Amino acid sequence: MTRGLRCLFLVSAWMLQTPSWADEPLVVAPQTSQVNITTDFAGSDLKAIGAMDGPGDLIIKVVGPQQEATLSRETKLGPFWVGGDIVKMAGAPSLLFLYATAPIASILPPAEQQKYGLLLEGVPVRIEPQLTAHAADDWRKAFFRLKERQGYYHEDDRAIRVFGNRLFIADMRLPGDLQIGTYTVETLLVKSGKVVGHNVGNFRVRLSGIERWVWNAAHDYPWSFGSLFTLAAMVLGFVLNAIPYRRR
Amino acid sequence: MAIPFDPSLSNDEILMELFLPIAHMDVNIVLISLYGVLVGFLSGLVGVGGGFLITPLLIFTGVPPIVAVSSGAAQMAGTASGASYLHWRHGNIDFKTGLVLLVGSWLGGGFGVYLAKMLLRAGQFGNVVVFLYVILLGFIGVSMLIESLQAVIRAGAPAAGDAHATAAPRSLLRTWIQRLPWQTSFPASRVRMSAVGPLVLGAAVGILTSLMGVGGGFIMVPVMIYVLKMPTKIVVGTSLFQLLFTTAAVSVMQAGVNHSVDPFLALILILGSVLGTKLGTRLGARLPAEKLRLILALVVVAVAVKMIVTLVIPPSEIYDMTIEVR
Numbered sequence: 001m002t003r004g005l006r007c008l009f010l011v012s013a014w015m016l017q018t019p020s021w022a023d024e025p026l027v028v029a030p031q032t033s034q035v036n037i038t039t040d041f042a043g044s045d046l047k048a049i050g051a052m053d054g055p056g057d058l059i060i061k062v063v064g065p066q067q068e069a070t071l072s073r074e075t076k077l078g079p080f081w082v083g084g085d086i087v088k089m090a091g092a093p094s095l096l097f098l099y100a101t102a103p104i105a106s107i108l109p110p111a112e113q114q115k116y117g118l119l120l121e122g123v124p125v126r127i128e129p130q131l132t133a134h135a136a137d138d139w140r141k142a143f144f145r146l147k148e149r150q151g152y153y154h155e156d157d158r159a160i161r162v163f164g165n166r167l168f169i170a171d172m173r174l175p176g177d178l179q180i181g182t183y184t185v186e187t188l189l190v191k192s193g194k195v196v197g198h199n200v201g202n203f204r205v206r207l208s209g210i211e212r213w214v215w216n217a218a219h220d221y222p223w224s225f226g227s228l229f230t231l232a233a234m235v236l237g238f239v240l241n242a243i244p245y246r247r248r
Numbered sequence: 249m250a251i252p253f254d255p256s257l258s259n260d261e262i263l264m265e266l267f268l269p270i271a272h273m274d275v276n277i278v279l280i281s282l283y284g285v286l287v288g289f290l291s292g293l294v295g296v297g298g299g300f301l302i303t304p305l306l307i308f309t310g311v312p313p314i315v316a317v318s319s320g321a322a323q324m325a326g327t328a329s330g331a332s333y334l335h336w337r338h339g340n341i342d343f344k345t346g347l348v349l350l351v352g353s354w355l356g357g358g359f360g361v362y363l364a365k366m367l368l369r370a371g372q373f374g375n376v377v378v379f380l381y382v383i384l385l386g387f388i389g390v391s392m393l394i395e396s397l398q399a400v401i402r403a404g405a406p407a408a409g410d411a412h413a414t415a416a417p418r419s420l421l422r423t424w425i426q427r428l429p430w431q432t433s434f435p436a437s438r439v440r441m442s443a444v445g446p447l448v449l450g451a452a453v454g455i456l457t458s459l460m461g462v463g464g465g466f467i468m469v470p471v472m473i474y475v476l477k478m479p480t481k482i483v484v485g486t487s488l489f490q491l492l493f494t495t496a497a498v499s500v501m502q503a504g505v506n507h508s509v510d511p512f513l514a515l516i517l518i519l520g521s522v523l524g525t526k527l528g529t530r531l532g533a534r535l536p537a538e539k540l541r542l543i544l545a546l547v548v549v550a551v552a553v554k555m556i557v558t559l560v561i562p563p564s565e566i567y568d569m570t571i572e573v574r
Contacts, residue, residue, distance in 0.1 A: 067571060072371050074566045080559045082379075083568070086371035094571075142567035150569075177273060179571075211269040218270055218507050226503025229511050230496050233326035233518060240522040241330020 027051050028187045028199045048170040052189050052197065055165040057100065057107040059118060059188040062172060064095030064152075065181030071139055071146075089143050092125040094179035095152045099159040099170055107190050116188060116195065120144060120153050151175055178205050270510035271315045272571070277516060279309065284520020288327070290547065291521065292528025293540050299324050299462040299495075300388070302517065304381055304551050312570070313374045314364060315510050318502035320461030322514035325496040327521050328463070332485075332492045340485025342436035345478065348443050349468075349486070352450025353457070353494040360458025361501040368506065380460055382555050388466060389548035396545050399538035422475050437478040437486075445476055450490065457498045463491040 028050035048060065068090050075084035098104060104118050113119050121144045127136050147153040152175065160170045182204050189197030206212070217225040266277040283305045287298035299320055306316035335341055367373040428442035449471055453464030465487050472483040503509040532540060 070371060070570045072568050072570070074563055074568070081561075081563055081566075082375045082559070083371060139567075143569070146565070146567060146569045149565075177267075211267060214511060215269045218503065218509070222507050223500070223504040226500040226509060229503065229509060229514075230322055230325055230499040233322050233499070233514055234329040234492070234496060236515070237326035237329040237518055237522070238333055239330075240518075241327070241334075241525075 028185075028201065046172045046174060046203075048172065048185065048187070049168070050170075050187065050199075051167050052165075056189050056191040056196070057102055058160050058162070058168055058170075059101075059104060059108070059116075059190060060097075060099040060160065060170050060172070061116070061118065061184075061186040061188070062095065062097040062099075062174075063093045063117075063184045063186070064179050065093065065183065066091055067094035067179050069143070071143060073139075073142070087131070087139050088128040089139070090126045090128060092123050092143070092147075094181075095175075095183070096120060096123060096147075096154070097172065098155040099172060100155075100157045101160045101162055101168075103157045104155065107193070108195070109193055112193070112195060116186075120148070120155060123153075180206055266512060266516075268311075268315075268510045268512050270319075270508065271311050271513065273310065275309060275311070275513070280306075280513065280516045281520040283309075284323070284517040285524035285527070286520075287517075288521030288524025288526075289528035289531075290524075290544055291327075292525040292530075293532040293535075293544070298521070300381070300385060300460070300466070301547070301551060303377070303461040304385070304555060306513075307374075307377070308554070311510075311513070312508075313377045314368055314502075314506055314508045315513070317364070317377065317459065317461035318499065318506065318508040319510045319513040319517070321457055321495045321502060322499040322509050322511075323517040323521065324461075324463050325492060325499050326514065326518040327525070328488055328492040328495060332488045335485030335488055338485070340481050341489045342434060342478070342482050342486045343489075344432075345434050345437055345446055345476075345482075346486045346489045348446040349450035349453075349490040350493050352447040352452075353454035353464075353490060354450075354497050356451030356454025357458050357494055357498045358454075358501060359451075360455040361498065361505050363455070364458055364502075365505055377460060378555060378559065380456075382552060382559065384460070384462075385548050385552035385555070389545055389552050392541060392545035393549055396538055396541040400542055422477070425475065434478075437476075437482050439477050441476055449476075450494075453490070454494055454498070457494055458502070463495060465491060 028048055052058070068088060069092075070086055070088055072083045072086040074081045098118060098120065100107065104113060108116075108118065110119075114122060117123070121141075123144075125140060125143060127139055130136075131139065144153060159172065160168055162168045182202050184200060184202045187197075187199040187201075188195050264276050264278050265274045266280075267274050283302060286305075287302050290301065291298045302320045302323065303313075303316045306320070307313055311319075332341075364373060367376055425442055425445040428444040430443040431440060432443045433440045449468060453468055456462050456464045456467070468487045468490065469483055472478045472487060473480055478486070499509055499514075
């Protein structure tokens, strides 16, 4: 793989405030402050290591920056299935991962899950244009179904390992195609159906290297970029095709 | 519960992945190179441009239709430059006809790019592209299949096919073009005709380039030979000259208006197609022409059938999601 074509995402440090171990029931620290991701990147492993003050359950929520999506619904036109209605879905996070030591529904009552945004299908999403409640519900369900199927909304109750009811390690896997922006990581300590410890941090994902340059050029200077690239393609084609014949 | 992505990918498989910044997706670099090789191979084998295969193959891979069409135009501009240069050196380009064609195709191409933008906004670009391809590939594939099967059956008597072809579409269109205004002499092609003819032809091809990512040689060459009555040698060089500057203009306009030219995708396709063209040219010299045309016809029909099947079979998921990349 050409080094020059490498894609570099930087996951910057979780901006954690680090309270003293004695005062807080829950302390979390990232193991990695920066991850370099190249074009052969097909996802990244992130680890969080922490400690809690005794037996309990843990929930880690990773939320990506908001992202707009266009949903289309295929309809039958004669014998053909073609794209029909379209709506815009706005305000929902690009990514929502819920990691826990046990199924969340078994450790927190629904009201608490709602309060802390731990219901995958409870994420607020704005649908444009405005639709009737029934129609909007179909689109909303389709949105969450597709997000789960594509791996951006995900719940896993086996990703956190706890040692001796005190220390824990969370193995979190991020997909390769990430929305650029700030991601928040919320860690909750749950005891007897109540959240007793709460920790929030964040990390930033940004495109860098040649991929970032290409993206910026294509969007900030589209006409210059298009002209120069097309010229470069023509010169390349000319060099590869015509010059070998000239030498004959 | 869905799994975020396939953690079972081996290191070798991961190394084959390339992130396309404009398409905003990972693609298998070997697969995309093979598309380029295949299209170049067909181009070298039977002399077709192959743009009509690149776009559907990229769409099958999951590349957004607008990125497939736009990057395909950039790829064709790249691959046509060398061939155009060779034709220019051999004096096979009628620049006067070529410039009239270009004016038409730039106007048509510009209109097509804005039409693509409107269709994208309405969420209908993918539908229009797929239907245009089904019609185009179905028509070309079936015509070629019938013609090449007849040629294979009649093997040994190729002259009959040529005579039939030359006699065919003379007709009303030629008479109509002769009556149009702006009758002009085109000395390099030794014809006198209305400039409106090549202008309209260029405009039609320009629209097809913007909407389908094709060079349009499959329309331009027969019209120039049979309707405009230009010499075959000049037709090939002039249509390549027109294709070079039309695809280049469409590539610039697609990048400028729709931000949809992916440079990595286009570069891999150019490299693949250059290699494929050399392989195809070598093999083409050894195989009989009617069999080559039959192979191409079967490939075209197979792509058309695959597209029809995806349109007719009820989808497992009727909803589709496109992310607004920022």
